[in-house]
Amino acid sequence: MPTFSYRNRIAFYYIVTTGLLISVVFTVIYVSVKESVYRHIENDIALERTKLFDEISISDKGFTLIDQHEWKEKEHNTLDVNPIFIQFTNAEGKMFDKSPNLKNSQLLFHKSEEGVPLYFDAKLNQISIRQSQIDVTYKEKVVGYIIIAMSLEDANLVLRNLRYTLLFTFPLVLGILFLVARFIVGRSIEPVKTIIETSNKIKKDNLNTRISLPENKDELYELSETINNLLNRIEKAIEREKQFTSDASHELRTPLAIIKGTLEVLIRKPREKQEYEDKINFCISEVDRVNKLVDELLLLARFENEKQNIKSESLLLNALLLDTSARFSQKIKDKKCKVIHLFEKEFYIQSDYNLVSIILSNVFSNALKYSGGNSNITVKLYNENDIIKCSITDEGLGISKKDKNKIFNAFFRSESLNHPEIKGTGLGLSIVKRLCELLNITINIKSQLNKGTTIILSFPEEEIK
Ligand SMILES: Nc1ncnc2c1ncn2[C@@H]1O[C@H](COP(=O)(O)OP(=O)(O)O)[C@@H](O)[C@H]1O
Ligand SMILES: [Mg+2]
Incomplete structure (x- = not known):
């Protein structure tokens, strides 16, 4: 099938439909x-027939004209554009009289038994005529026939002209309609061209270009708006990626620069053993930081497109939470914190063991990290409206309202300068967020500055066992 342009295709469909319609009309x-036209001729014939029946006398032998002379005269006197041919025959169909305008010709007689229709087409010297053959009866016995005919030449001429006119105007009208439709469709899809042209021009370095919206708020307006929204999202995603790369390199460089600076200062002159130990310990802690950072960056990179590797296994959440807090037991002891486990009952979920572990570890480590000493960390496991929920509550620093939405951003650390002793990369919750997305876990935060924070994880409903 040939590839039609959109405007030609619409115009084509349009004229096919209109063509069918016009041909019907x-x-x-x-x-x-x-x-x-035929009805008109037949009316004339019918009129003549009625008149003729007044002018004849019928007997059992046949019929005759009452006033032969007057009839012939009348034929000559009347000015008729379309003459009427009349012929009288006896019961056998033999002609015994006819109108003078027939001259030497005769109208064709049709045997009555054949069932002659009231009107029918016939020929008279190659001329088309409309003919009518009427029985003349006397006491229900046919005694003769009157045949009346009129020429169809004029009528046929009119009809032929009409036929030619219609046949000629048909393609002409269709052609004009096709061009008009093509033009109108072309005009109405003009915005599509703008969309195509603008979209073609948009490259990575001019992603801020947008398609100008058409005036009418129609489907094309919607399409333009949708493409613009898509561009907004792509632009933001690219922006985020750039920001992430620059933040990551900054975060990696800072500890390295610190280590380099410390070592350079250390080597300038001989120092006390204690000072060496302090500086080297400091450097080790910075190397640890870089290590953790690299680990977390790799983790984040791995989960960017992890979707296909997610396992679905039956997990006992209670055990998972106990394991998590056990892993931090040394730190819990050091801080003299108390972990309170409040499990409503045993809760099983269908999820990926490793990924859920990473989520719980990160949330729990934050609760511990941002708590003061001698405080409680409450881990709850409960069912709310048929949804399994896990909450981890601390009595620590809390998160200010303005930072609540930012803490999931990579490298964001709320008021980190206020507590330089709490080390971190700002990547933990980014990883949590990404994993929660992968596992369909909803995460909510309730926090009050200097009072404490509760992180609530809601596990997907369909995975309840
Ligand atoms: N339980 C919490 N209490 C107070 N602040 C928190 C808590 N959890 C997270 N935050 C804030 O969110 C920020 C981001 O957390 P996260 O991504 O885990 O990074 P990190 O722990 O490495 O700083 C933290 O720096 C901290 O300011
Ligand atoms: Mg953290």
């Missing part, structure tokens, strides 16, 4: 004109 016109 033209046929109706032609048929009704033909009908009315």
Whole structure:
């Protein structure tokens, strides 16, 4: 099938439909004109027939004209554009009289038994005529026939002209309609061209270009708006990625620069053993930081497109939470914190063991890290409206309202300068967020500055066992 352009295709469909419609209309016109022309002729014949029956006398032997002379005279006197041919025959169909305008010709007689229709088409010297053959009866016995005919030449001429006109105008009208439709469709899809042109121009370095919205708020407006929204999202995603890369390199460089600076200062002159130990310990802690940072960055990179590797296994959440707090037991002891486990009952979920572990570890480590000494950390496991929920509550620093939405951003650390002793990369919750997305876990935060924080994880409903 040939590839039609959109405007040609629409114009084509349009004229196919209109063409069918016009041909129906033209046929109706032609048929009704033909009908009315024939009806007119037949009316004339019928009129003549009625008149003739007044002018004849009928007996059992046949019929004759009452006033032969007057009839012939009348034929000559009347000015008739379309003459009427009349012929009288006896019961056997033999002609015994006819109108003078027939001259030497004769109208064709049709045997009555054949069932002659009231009106029918016939020929007279190659001329088309409309003919009618009427029985003349006397006491229910046919004694003769009157044949009346009128020329169809004029009618046929009119019909032929009409036919030619319609046949000629048909393609002409269709052609004009095709061009008009093509033009209108072309005009109405003009915005599509703008969309194509603008979209073609958009590259990575001019991603801020947007498609100008058409005036009418129609489907094309919606399409332009949708593409613009898509561009907004892509632009933001690229922006985020750039920001992430620059933040990551900054975060990696800072500890390295610190280590380098410390070592350079250390080597300038001989120092006390204690000072060496302090500086080297400091450097080791910075190397640890870089290590952790690299680990977390790799983790984040791995989960960017992890979707296909997610396992679905039956997990006992209670055990998982106990394991998590056990892993931090040394730190819990050091800080003299108390972990309170409040488990409503045993809760199983269908999820990936490793990924859920990473989520719980990060949330728990934050609760511990941002708590003061001698405080409680409450881990709850409960069912709320048929949804399994896990909450981890601390009595620590809390998160200010303005930072609540930011803590999931990579490298963001709320008021980190206020507590330089708490080390961190700001990547933990980014990883949590990404994993929660992968596992369909909803995460909510309730926090009050200097009072404490509760992180609530809601596990997907369909995974309840
Ligand atoms: N339980 C919490 N209490 C107070 N602040 C928190 C808590 N959890 C997270 N935050 C804030 O969110 C920030 C981001 O957390 P996270 O991504 O885990 O990074 P990190 O722990 O390495 O700083 C933290 O720096 C901290 O300011
Ligand atoms: Mg953390």
